[in-house]
Amino acid sequence: MSRYRSRPRSVSERLIAAALATVACVCVGATTADAAATGGAATDADPVVSRGVGIPAFYTPPARLPATNGTLIRQEPLSLGLSLPGLDGRSLPGTATRLMYKSTDSAGRAVAVTGAYIEPSAKWESGGPRPLVAVASGTMGQGDQCAPSFALQHPLTVNGQTLSVAYDILAIYRLLATGAAVVVTDYVGLGATDRLHTYVNRLDEGHAVLDAVRAARALPGTSLTSGSPVGLYGYSQGGGASASAAELQPTYAPDVRLAGTYAGAPPADLTAVMKGIDGSALAAALGWAINGFVQAYPGMRDVAEANLNDAGRKALADASTMCVGEAVIGYGFARSTAWTNSGKSVAEVIAEEPRARAVLDEQRIGTLRPAGPVRVATGVQDDIVPHTQARQLALDWCRKGGNVTYAAVDLPDLGDRILTNHLAPLVTDQGAAISWLTERLEGKPATSNCGTMPFQR
Numbered sequence: 062m063s064r065y066r067s068r069p070r071s072v073s074e075r076l077i078a079a080a081l082a083t084v085a086c087v088c089v090g091a092t093t094a095d096a097a098a099t100g101g102a103a104t105d106a107d108p109v110v111s112r113g114v115g116i117p118a119f120y121t122p123p124a125r126l127p128a129t130n131g132t133l134i135r136q137e138p139l140s141l142g143l144s145l146p147g148l149d150g151r152s153l154p155g156t157a158t159r160l161m162y163k164s165t166d167s168a169g170r171a172v173a174v175t176g177a178y179i180e181p182s183a184k185w186e187s188g189g190p191r192p193l194v195a196v197a198s199g200t201m202g203q204g205d206q207c208a209p210s211f212a213l214q215h216p217l218t219v220n221g222q223t224l225s226v227a228y229d230i231l232a233i234y235r236l237l238a239t240g241a242a243v244v245v246t247d248y249v250g251l252g253a254t255d256r257l258h259t260y261v262n263r264l265d266e267g268h269a270v271l272d273a274v275r276a277a278r279a280l281p282g283t284s285l286t287s288g289s290p291v292g293l294y295g296y297s298q299g300g301g302a303s304a305s306a307a308e309l310q311p312t313y314a315p316d317v318r319l320a321g322t323y324a325g326a327p328p329a330d331l332t333a334v335m336k337g338i339d340g341s342a343l344a345a346a347l348g349w350a351i352n353g354f355v356q357a358y359p360g361m362r363d364v365a366e367a368n369l370n371d372a373g374r375k376a377l378a379d380a381s382t383m384c385v386g387e388a389v390i391g392y393g394f395a396r397s398t399a400w401t402n403s404g405k406s407v408a409e410v411i412a413e414e415p416r417a418r419a420v421l422d423e424q425r426i427g428t429l430r431p432a433g434p435v436r437v438a439t440g441v442q443d444d445i446v447p448h449t450q451a452r453q454l455a456l457d458w459c460r461k462g463g464n465v466t467y468a469a470v471d472l473p474d475l476g477d478r479i480l481t482n483h484l485a486p487l488v489t490d491q492g493a494a495i496s497w498l499t500e501r502l503e504g505k506p507a508t509s510n511c512g513t514m515p516f517q518r
Contacts, residue, residue, distance in 0.1 A: 128171075154182060190284075194242070225384035263423070348379075394478070437452075469517055
């Protein structure tokens with residue numbers, strides 16, 4: 062089958078340190094996986110191989126999907142690639158289950174989404190039922206081998222064709238160490254083999270995050286209850302997804318009450334983000350976005366066909382199966398002016414195409430008041446997901462009466478468009494972000510700092 066894409070310390074502290082070491086490590090060895098679904102039969106379709114990595118049959122959706130959003134389609138045990146044996150016989154940081162669940166895409170169509178739920182070994186010590194945090198991963202790529210749930214099993218995938226690193230594993234394990242359960246979404250089309258990942262599609266991502274919560278609640282044998290508080294956590298692409306979910310919750314998932322949402326470096330204004338990405342180390346993300354929008358919006362296909370040259374079409378096809386690692390190696394610092402017939406940048410082309418502008422306008426986050434308290438963090442030196450547009454999101458939400466905690470992460474300039482200014486706040490702000498979210502899950506009120514926004518960078 063082919064498609065358009067081919068941490069003497071406590072045990073939990075040691076495990077977190079090990080997670081960080083794994084993310085930082087560079088070692089070579091192809092990873093493949095084969096699995097059989099135990100919570101519903103997987104398809105008998107031909108195996109999918111993406112850049113030399115076999116995608117387990119679990120990830121191929123069935124022909125017919127349930128009607129209700131968040132319904133579990135199938136589940137199976139998931140072996141975590143980084144874990145330690147616990148004294149009580151339970152593995153640390155917990156026991157994982159791979160999930161497939163039903164969601165709705167931006168066109169209102171039923172879609173199968175994959176992900177993973179982790180039941181923590183740590184106890185929730187703050188009283189009340191164990192909370193659940195839905196983690197929306199940062200950018201992993203567009204190939205199915207890049208899926209966050211796959212990365213939990215294979216924290217490092219390297220085979221000469223692809224390079225995927227589970228960098229969000231540190232945040233996930235730190236959340237589990239608090240005693241909160243975690244559900245991770247793969248987003249629409251990342252992992253699931255029936256379609257291309259709709260990268261930074263606001264509706265697809267927001268729906269997938271909220272439906273992951275519903276799926277986790279429906280999973281039998283967990284410690285979750287109907288009273289479990291729910292939090293959302295995400296950085297970069299994940300920051301946009303969690304922000305979108307916070308906006309969409311009142312209408313799309315009123316049953317999913319949000320105790321708090323962390324949105325780090327959210328790409329709220331794709332027009333501004335596109336300009337930051339073009340010519341950067343992550344230039345391939347332009348291709349991922351275009352690929353996803355072409356799939357989701359028919360009018361975008363005509364725009365792409367009319368404006369992309371052979372080099373542009375080749376770059377988009379190549380990027381469609383890439384993870385971040387090989388994308389940086391293959392297309393780092395590429396400029397989209399080399400991909401268009403006119404020699405104009407993709408941002409310039411979109412500015413001149415009403416249909417394309419309309420699609421990007423529809424992706425704007427900040428037009429709706431978010432549900433529950435939110436924390437928006439952005440590095441003031443971030444030149445990949447520009448600081449100004451993330452700060453604007455906080456301002457927009459403040460003006461709509463949102464309970465917003467805005468955090469400007471002030472670090473030195475660590476290099477022009479080489480991802481360091483974007484990635485440094487991911488690590489330096491992580492402890493504060495998790496502490497803030499944990500307090501919301503404990504039921505502590507958040508104090509908005511909207512009143513001081515005009516004096517903040």
